[in-house]
Amino acid sequence: MLVDMKGVGKEYEGVVPFLALSEVNLQVDKGEFVAIVGQSGSGKSTLLNLIGTLDRATTGTYLLDGHDIAQVSDSQLTRLRGELVGFVFQFHYLLPDFTVLENVLMPKAATRTRPTKEDTTEAMRLLERVGVAGEKDKLATAISGGQQQRVAIARALMGGKPLILADEPTGNLDSVNSESVFELMREVHDELKTTFMIVTHDERIADQCDRIIRITDGKIVDDHPRVAASPKS
Ligand SMILES: Nc1ncnc2c1ncn2[C@@H]1O[C@H](COP(=O)(O)OP(=O)(O)OP(=O)(O)O)[C@@H](O)[C@H]1O
Ligand SMILES: [Mg+2]
Numbered sequence: 001m002l003v004d005m006k007g008v009g010k011e012y013e014g015v016v017p018f019l020a021l022s023e024v025n026l027q028v029d030k031g032e033f034v035a036i037v038g039q040s041g042s043g044k045s046t047l048l049n050l051i052g053t054l055d056r057a058t059t060g061t062y063l064l065d066g067h068d069i070a071q072v073s074d075s076q077l078t079r080l081r082g083e084l085v086g087f088v089f090q091f092h093y094l095l096p097d098f099t100v101l102e103n104v105l106m107p108k109a110a111t112r113t114r115p116t117k118e119d120t121t122e123a124m125r126l127l128e129r130v131g132v133a134g135e136k137d138k139l140a141t142a143i144s145g146g147q148q149q150r151v152a153i154a155r156a157l158m159g160g161k162p163l164i165l166a167d168e169p170t171g172n173l174d175s176v177n178s179e180s181v182f183e184l185m186r187e188v189h190d191e192l193k194t195t196f197m198i199v200t201h202d203e204r205i206a207d208q209c210d211r212i213i214r215i216t217d218g219k220i221v222d223d224h225p226r227v228a229a230s231p232k233s
Helices: 044-051 074-084 100-109 117-129 145-157 175-192
Strands: 003-012 018-028 033-038 059-064 085-089 163-167 195-199 211-216 219-225
Touching: 003 044, 018 044, 018 059, 018 219, 033 044, 044 059, 044 163, 044 195, 074 085, 085 145, 100 117, 100 145, 117 145, 145 163, 145 175, 175 195
Parallel strands: 033 195, 033 211, 085 163, 163 195
Antiparallel strands: 003 018, 003 059, 211 219
């Protein structure tokens, strides 16, 4: 079990504390391809941040790949996250002053002073896989939005992480690019068996995931495998 949450809640501190998530019970196995949907403000990003250990739950227990997150120190957590979780956001967050290749190498650069030859080989292989190897020496700002999101996916995949968390990864793209970036994630999943959890507003995208989790007011209100619809035309 990769993700195992029992009775998880998240209360944001503040003048008026706000309960953004409550009573979340969620199990996700390695290799699943999951959509998380819900209205704006329902708690999707909060849930994704907890899963990715960018934030900690205020109640309940969360085991990530068997590690009890409440028991792990901040430095251990940083290492664990680096090994297990890749992130893709709506706004790709590539570093503008660096090239495409340097951006993909960034997760490695964070742990070492210089990327190894093997790191560069892996980065190039991933850039080829996502279809932007030809842009490797361009600055991250000098490629299109769709290409930037492909680079962000390559960066998330560096190091063979088993879990990719994507928060509205196609939210900033036109429908053609949106479809092809989604297709890419689907293909990577089918090839590498990487687990994907994708927050999306787009019902057409959710409908192409294997499992759909619906959140309303901080609670999971629906969680079921996609109904085997008519074959994709
Ligand atoms: N740091 C914070 N402090 C206080 N409240 C917060 C914080 N972050 C989010 N919230 C609140 O928690 C609730 C859930 O927010 P969250 O960002 O998880 O929603 P979301 O489903 O991702 O929405 P969207 O679709 O607009 O991205 C919202 O009511 C939001 O205002
Ligand atoms: Mg959000």
